[in-house]
Amino acid sequence: MVGTTDQTLRPFLWRAAKLYPDREIVSRTHEGLSRTTYAAYDRRVARLANALDDAGVSRDARVGTFCWNHTRHFETYFGVPCRGSQLHTINPLLPDHHVQYIVENAADELLFVDPSLVESLESAATDADGAFDAVEQFVVMGSDVPETSLDPVTDYESFLADDETYDWPDLDEERPAGMCYTSGTTGKPKGVEYSQQTMWAHTMGILPEAGLDLRASDVVMPVVPMFHVMAWGLPHAVTAAGGKHVYPGPAPDPADIARLIEDERVTFTAGVPTVWLGLLDYLEENDADLSSLERIAIGGAAAPESLIREYEESYDVQVLHAWGMTETSPVAAAAHLKPGMESWPAEKRDRKRVKQGLVLPGLEFKVMGEEGEIPWNGEDFGELWIRGPWVTTEYFGRPEANETDFVDGWLKTGDVVTVDPEGYIQIVDRAKDVIKSGGEWISSQELENAIMAHDDVTEATVIGVPHEKWQERPVAFVVAREGVGGGPLMADIRDLLAEDYPEWWLPDDVVYVESIPKTATGKFDKKVLRDEYADHEIDDVPEEAAPEEE
Ligand code: ADP
Numbered sequence: 001m002v003g004t005t006d007q008t009l010r011p012f013l014w015r016a017a018k019l020y021p022d023r024e025i026v027s028r029t030h031e032g033l034s035r036t037t038y039a040a041y042d043r044r045v046a047r048l049a050n051a052l053d054d055a056g057v058s059r060d061a062r063v064g065t066f067c068w069n070h071t072r073h074f075e076t077y078f079g080v081p082c083r084g085s086q087l088h089t090i091n092p093l094l095p096d097h098h099v100q101y102i103v104e105n106a107a108d109e110l111l112f113v114d115p116s117l118v119e120s121l122e123s124a125a126t127d128a129d130g131a132f133d134a135v136e137q138f139v140v141m142g143s144d145v146p147e148t149s150l151d152p153v154t155d156y157e158s159f160l161a162d163d164e165t166y167d168w169p170d171l172d173e174e175r176p177a178g179m180c181y182t183s184g185t186t187g188k189p190k191g192v193e194y195s196q197q198t199m200w201a202h203t204m205g206i207l208p209e210a211g212l213d214l215r216a217s218d219v220v221m222p223v224v225p226m227f228h229v230m231a232w233g234l235p236h237a238v239t240a241a242g243g244k245h246v247y248p249g250p251a252p253d254p255a256d257i258a259r260l261i262e263d264e265r266v267t268f269t270a271g272v273p274t275v276w277l278g279l280l281d282y283l284e285e286n287d288a289d290l291s292s293l294e295r296i297a298i299g300g301a302a303a304p305e306s307l308i309r310e311y312e313e314s315y316d317v318q319v320l321h322a323w324g325m326t327e328t329s330p331v332a333a334a335a336h337l338k339p340g341m342e343s344w345p346a347e348k349r350d351r352k353r354v355k356q357g358l359v360l361p362g363l364e365f366k367v368m369g370e371e372g373e374i375p376w377n378g379e380d381f382g383e384l385w386i387r388g389p390w391v392t393t394e395y396f397g398r399p400e401a402n403e404t405d406f407v408d409g410w411l412k413t414g415d416v417v418t419v420d421p422e423g424y425i426q427i428v429d430r431a432k433d434v435i436k437s438g439g440e441w442i443s444s445q446e447l448e449n450a451i452m453a454h455d456d457v458t459e460a461t462v463i464g465v466p467h468e469k470w471q472e473r474p475v476a477f478v479v480a481r482e483g484v485g486g487g488p489l490m491a492d493i494r495d496l497l498a499e500d501y502p503e504w505w506l507p508d509d510v511v512y513v514e515s516i517p518k519t520a521t522g523k524f525d526k527k528v529l530r531d532e533y534a535d536h537e538i539d540d541v542p543e544e545a546a547p548e549e550e
Helices: 010-019 038-054 071-082 096-106 115-126 196-206 234-241 254-264 273-285 305-315 346-353 399-405 444-452 487-498 526-532
Strands: 024-029 032-037 062-066 086-089 110-113 137-140 153-155 176-181 191-195 219-222 244-247 268-271 295-298 318-324 331-334 364-369 382-387 410-419 425-430 435-437 440-442 457-467 471-480 509-512
Touching: 010 038, 010 071, 010 234, 024 071, 024 254, 032 038, 038 071, 062 071, 062 096, 062 115, 071 086, 071 110, 071 234, 071 244, 096 115, 096 176, 096 191, 110 115, 115 137, 176 196, 191 196, 196 234, 196 331, 219 234, 219 254, 234 244, 244 254, 254 273, 273 295, 273 305, 273 457, 295 305, 305 318, 305 346, 305 444, 364 410, 399 410, 425 444, 435 457, 435 471, 444 457, 444 471, 444 487, 457 526, 471 487, 487 509
Parallel strands: 024 244, 062 086, 062 110, 086 176, 110 137, 137 153, 219 244, 219 268, 268 295, 295 318, 471 509
Antiparallel strands: 024 032, 176 191, 318 331, 364 382, 382 410, 410 425, 435 440, 457 471
16 A cells, blocks of 8 residues: 555645745735735635634535635635535526525535625525525625625635634545536536545646646636636646636636736636637737737637637637536546647648547546447547546436436536547537437537638527428527628628538528627527527528438
């Protein structure tokens, strides 16, 4: 036997405080910009753990946060799990009834809430009988408490204890340490629990080059919210690396993001594609110095090739396309190039980089088609199954979902993928987003990526609309650049798609919309469009809307 302690988060905090005491943690907050160091952070984390003891919060408690990305929230990332409790991050952008369900299902004992989110929390708390029964205390993330019906309530700065040291316990690695709910693009939110060990393993998984390649010299700004799958594990992993943290604060807009990159010399940032599309739009009209920025990890939804290219060509920023799920902690694959591919012609190289990529070391996957595992030929597709030390094996209190979503320790992801001979996974669609025309599958994701490459299109999504004869036909929803749209653009889009896709794949209608509805995690919300356009009439269906029989 080797190894005298379990795999837990505590050593990451200890190492950063000892080895990188002066490295900075910078944050936009509700009160302006804050700047601290690991040494000072370590003391604040101890004060938080002491405060939780003083408040009588049990070691086994789940402690919820309803907060944006800022230093105080980051303090809970170590303070809560290192004392043995479970950090439950709640997405404040979810509808009230989801927040209610989540807080009650998790039975959080204490909730940290941002000043700007107090009203939303109140509205979720008062909206139903007995809502938030388990919650014994609310703590507002600031130095005073706004007018509120939340009760009992205190402010974070008064809540913190004075004692700046804490006798951190030795914890069992199986001990629950974190919890997130999937955002519900596929129905009622499902809770996923992370243990000390799964969080340790995910941290170690994303640190090296084959993961997100995080270094002590990096200045990392997680734009992906800390309420969404632990900001992809970055707060823990950047600490493990000894890097500088930059948190973009409450509801950051593209101007905030650009300013922080420029002022703090950010080298690495991460978030969903819509954030980076928004920043590009902003940069068209405004100047910003992005020269420090080396890499952006984009994931959570497919990163269009045009987006990857534009960052590289116009700003010399490498995009790393990554894939993951709440259930996989989340990072599980990343589209790194293999040795030798760097010198490929740009187009061939980009065809790899636009894929969801290579599975991270430590994980295993297989792809199940109708007749068993599919071959790695880049064409056959099936459902991606994955397993490994940071992949969950069950949902919290959901036996019916556990029956359907797991087989012998494998997580059935619901993502439909191909795998090419080099092992690059490519998502064709989520199982329920695949469009079935005449029994044959059309990939909505491929079509939307192709449409988004058009210069006059800022956002696009494609859904299957029910059709009497063909079951479903694709319809595109497009946000056009100001001043364009109508027939000419529609014809253009069809011409563009016709270059690469058979006629029966082409959307039969292009609907111009002001914006595409988004989920609480910034992904296109196809559920809303599918409901709204369930009776949409399509005139232009081709004679043969399925492939010809061979
Ligand atoms: P939800 O299921 O509530 O949307 P998650 O954030 O866990 O919550 O989403 C995981 C899903 O997001 C994946 O199963 C996949 O469908 C999609 N996804 C994640 N990363 C990518 C990516 N790089 N490209 C395409 N889809 C992605």
